Amino acid sequence: MSLLELKGLSVTYAGNVPAVRGVDLSVAPGEVLGIAGESGCGKSTITSAVLRLLPKSAKVGGQVLLDGEDVYGMSFGRLRAMRWAEASIVFQGALHSLNAVQTIGKQIAEPILLHEKVSRQAAERRVGELLEQVGLPARRAKDYPHQLSGGQRQRVMIALALACRPRLVIADEPTTALDVMVQAQVLDLLSGLVRELGLALIMISHDLSVLGAVCDRVAVMYAGQIVEEGPAKDIFDDSRHPYSAALAGAFPRVGDELFRYAPRGLPGDPPYPSDLPSGCAFHPRCPVALDRCAETEVSLADLGEGRSSACLRACEEDLDLRGAS
Amino acid sequence: MTALAARRLEVRFGRARAVDGVELEIGSGEIVALVGESGCGKTTLARALLGLVKPTAGSVEHLSRPLGYARREMRGFRRRVQLVLQDPTGSLNPRHTVYEAVAEGLRIHGIHDREEERVADALAKAGMRPPERFFLRYPHELSGGQRQRVVIAGALVLEPSVLVADEPVSSLDASVRGEILALLLRLRDQLGLSVLVVTHDLGLAWNIADRVAVMYLGRIVESGATADVLLNPRHPYTKALLSVVPEVSRMAPVVLRGETPDPSRIPAGCRFRPRCPLYASGLPAEVAARCETEPLPVLPAELGHHAACHALTP
Numbered sequence: 001m002s003l004l005e006l007k008g009l010s011v012t013y014a015g016n017v018p019a020v021r022g023v024d025l026s027v028a029p030g031e032v033l034g035i036a037g038e039s040g041c042g043k044s045t046i047t048s049a050v051l052r053l054l055p056k057s058a059k060v061g062g063q064v065l066l067d068g069e070d071v072y073g074m075s076f077g078r079l080r081a082m083r084w085a086e087a088s089i090v091f092q093g094a095l096h097s098l099n100a101v102q103t104i105g106k107q108i109a110e111p112i113l114l115h116e117k118v119s120r121q122a123a124e125r126r127v128g129e130l131l132e133q134v135g136l137p138a139r140r141a142k143d144y145p146h147q148l149s150g151g152q153r154q155r156v157m158i159a160l161a162l163a164c165r166p167r168l169v170i171a172d173e174p175t176t177a178l179d180v181m182v183q184a185q186v187l188d189l190l191s192g193l194v195r196e197l198g199l200a201l202i203m204i205s206h207d208l209s210v211l212g213a214v215c216d217r218v219a220v221m222y223a224g225q226i227v228e229e230g231p232a233k234d235i236f237d238d239s240r241h242p243y244s245a246a247l248a249g250a251f252p253r254v255g256d257e258l259f260r261y262a263p264r265g266l267p268g269d270p271p272y273p274s275d276l277p278s279g280c281a282f283h284p285r286c287p288v289a290l291d292r293c294a295e296t297e298v299s300l301a302d303l304g305e306g307r308s309s310a311c312l313r314a315c316e317e318d319l320d321l322r323g324a325s
Numbered sequence: 326m327t328a329l330a331a332r333r334l335e336v337r338f339g340r341a342r343a344v345d346g347v348e349l350e351i352g353s354g355e356i357v358a359l360v361g362e363s364g365c366g367k368t369t370l371a372r373a374l375l376g377l378v379k380p381t382a383g384s385v386e387h388l389s390r391p392l393g394y395a396r397r398e399m400r401g402f403r404r405r406v407q408l409v410l411q412d413p414t415g416s417l418n419p420r421h422t423v424y425e426a427v428a429e430g431l432r433i434h435g436i437h438d439r440e441e442e443r444v445a446d447a448l449a450k451a452g453m454r455p456p457e458r459f460f461l462r463y464p465h466e467l468s469g470g471q472r473q474r475v476v477i478a479g480a481l482v483l484e485p486s487v488l489v490a491d492e493p494v495s496s497l498d499a500s501v502r503g504e505i506l507a508l509l510l511r512l513r514d515q516l517g518l519s520v521l522v523v524t525h526d527l528g529l530a531w532n533i534a535d536r537v538a539v540m541y542l543g544r545i546v547e548s549g550a551t552a553d554v555l556l557n558p559r560h561p562y563t564k565a566l567l568s569v570v571p572e573v574s575r576m577a578p579v580v581l582r583g584e585t586p587d588p589s590r591i592p593a594g595c596r597f598r599p600r601c602p603l604y605a606s607g608l609p610a611e612v613a614a615r616c617e618t619e620p621l622p623v624l625p626a627e628l629g630h631h632a633a634c635h636a637l638t639p
């Protein structure tokens with residue numbers, strides 16, 4: 001039974017900017033779902049839509065079901081309680097948003113005191129436990145943000161997201177500003193929490209290799225839509241969409257001769273949502289596009305084995321998705 | 326011929342030994358990657374090589390001659406050795422056009438002849454063609470990849486022989502990374518440029534570097550040809566770094582606890598010992614004793630595969 005389900009979610013920002021266009025996704029307890037895609041494809045917009053944090057002027061279509069309950073039908077009281085106790089977010093770039101003049105302990109205790117009827121001592125005890133859960137000694141509660149390194153601050157952000165024992169955590173680019181070793185520590189931590197607490201985790205990243213390492217399933221987005229979804233390993237090793245293939249190919253695999261002195265990328269820029277190409281939105285950049293791609297609407301089609309792809313050529317055998325060039 | 330070299334280079338900030346005795350050479354036309362964790366001293370070493378910080382000991386050599394810090398000498402040097410920074414959005418002034426951004430270096434260096442031609446040429450070399458079309462654009466009218474190209478054109482306009490690129494693609498989307506790295510390779514092939522790339526991304530090193538130097542807490546702990554260092558790593562630190570690269574799934578990840586320790590409190594003996602998995606797994610007593618008491622040697626800059634670890638040199 002899925003904990004979160006998005007059914008045909010769409011978000012249009014003021015000025016007719018369709019940032020998310022009909023997304024179906026679900027995640028179950030104990031499962032890690034990754035969302036990948038270039039800057040501007042709508043990843044953070046989905047995050048905000050789940051917790052109803054979008055600006056008022058944005059139009060939302062479709063449904064967001066949390067444990068079967070429609071988030072957009074909730075009263076404000078219910079919504080407020082839900083935001084910490086059931087679902088929480090580690091926001092993108094939040095590393096820099098900790099309050100500089102308050103100890104991290106106080107900042108983590110705040111939502112606990114606000115949402116649970118507990119004494120200050122009990123909240124402090126919980127802060128200590130949370131810090132240890134994310135691999136920081138409880139005494140660091142007395143520290144101010146500037147006394148912590150980037151990796152330590154990211155751990156604090158995760159402790160904060162766990163403060164009211166949510167069952168769903170959305171981590172938006174949780175490791176992007178961190179170097180490899182600290183990134184590995186944070187990813188280890190998140191996977192451990194999923195195992196121990198049975199959390200449902202949504203990991204958002206533009207780095208497909210990071211998602212490949214920790215996610216069960218991955219959804220790849222392009223221009224507001226999911227273009228491929230499936231088991232993480234398959235998406236990375238055996239993409240069935242030229243866009244995922246290009247993203248996977250952009251990460252050199254150390255030791256693979258194909259990448260030696262041959263950096264790869266994807267020429268061109270993603271489209272702006274208010275100026276989308278016709279047909280398959282990816283066709284201007286697609287290395288294997290056909291004439292009909294510019295005219296035919298493409299939607300996500302089931303390929304079996306838990307995989308789906310939105311490409312007219314997804315079923316062609318032996319197609320080199322990276323283009324022959 | 327070495328384009329740029331560090332000789333027993335040290336940079337201290339108070340008690341912090343940010344760079345603590347480094348030998349490094351960048352041959353002419355060579356791409357060298359300097360890798361290591363955040364805080365290990367990569368940027369400080371790069372800034373010293375650029376003449377932006379004066380070493381507290383040791384020296385920088387340019388074309389096999391020690392660098393002098395007198396004003397006139399610095400001026401010539403600054404033209405020949407150019408810096409490319411990480412964040413193109415941060416290093417471009419939002420109110421300057423592409424033309425002004427690229428011409429700035431010429432104006433600073435008092436080069437007034439053929440300005441337009443030089444700017445157009447630099448933009449074209451950086452892959453912005455036809456260059457005239459971009460002259461009057463502002464940074465917000467460019468994509469992330471194009472902005473980084475403008476930054477690189479700003480360096481190329483002075484016709485340098487060495488580029489020092491500090492995390493040149495880490496703030497860019499995966500899809501545009503490739504084009505910038507391909508540009509660095511092409512500049513080396515076509516202009517014979519030498520490049521030092523500072524990065525914590527081992528995949529990037531595999532992509533473009535001829536040689537790799539791995540830095541830990543102010544020292545180079547392993548260096549050699551890219552294939553040697555990345556496919557047959559010898560130092561326990563290099564092995565750990567490689568094991569956590571997400572796409573290298575064949576190795577069991579060795580996630581080191583803690584972050585790079587404080588350069589104002591460098592451990593005695595081998596500086597990596599407090600985090601060394603090899604030491605922790607138990608070494609013969611005589612080796613372990615050396616780990617605890619004997620400092621690691623400074624690795625030579627010469628070609629060849631070198632690693633500084635007592636377990637490797639009985």
Ligand SMILES: Nc1ncnc2c1ncn2[C@@H]1O[C@H](COP(=O)(O)OP(=O)(O)OP(=O)(O)O)[C@@H](O)[C@H]1O
Pocket residue numbers: 013014017019037038039040041042043044045046055092206272273
């Ligand atoms: N408040 C807003 N008003 C109008 N447009 C917006 C707003 N917020 C985001 N957008 C646009 O919606 C699109 C999707 O943005 P979003 O932040 O969801 O992308 P993202 O995938 O998270 O990108 P990144 O990887 O850069 O974080 C972008 O084109 C963005 O410019």
Ligand SMILES: Nc1ncnc2c1ncn2[C@@H]1O[C@H](COP(=O)(O)OP(=O)(O)OP(=O)(O)O)[C@@H](O)[C@H]1O
Pocket residue numbers: 179338341343361362363364365366367368369370525587588
């Ligand atoms: N101006 C300075 N004054 C005092 N300490 C400094 C100064 N610049 C750097 N340091 C210290 O020197 C050490 C090395 O810093 P450096 O910026 O060279 O690391 P780095 O390897 O480039 O890290 P990153 O990957 O995070 O950029 C760090 O401990 C840093 O705090």
Ligand code: SF4
Pocket residue numbers: 241242243280281282283284286287288289290293298310311312313314
């Ligand atoms: S539908 Fe056509 S343009 Fe779109 S991804 Fe597939 S081949 Fe490329």
Ligand code: SF4
Pocket residue numbers: 561562595596597598601602603604616633634635636637
């Ligand atoms: S010298 Fe000893 S402590 Fe240092 S890296 Fe080698 S084995 Fe580890």
Ligand SMILES: [Mg+2]
Pocket residue numbers: 043044045092172
């Ligand atoms: Mg985002």
Ligand SMILES: [Mg+2]
Pocket residue numbers: 367368369491
């Ligand atoms: Mg640095």
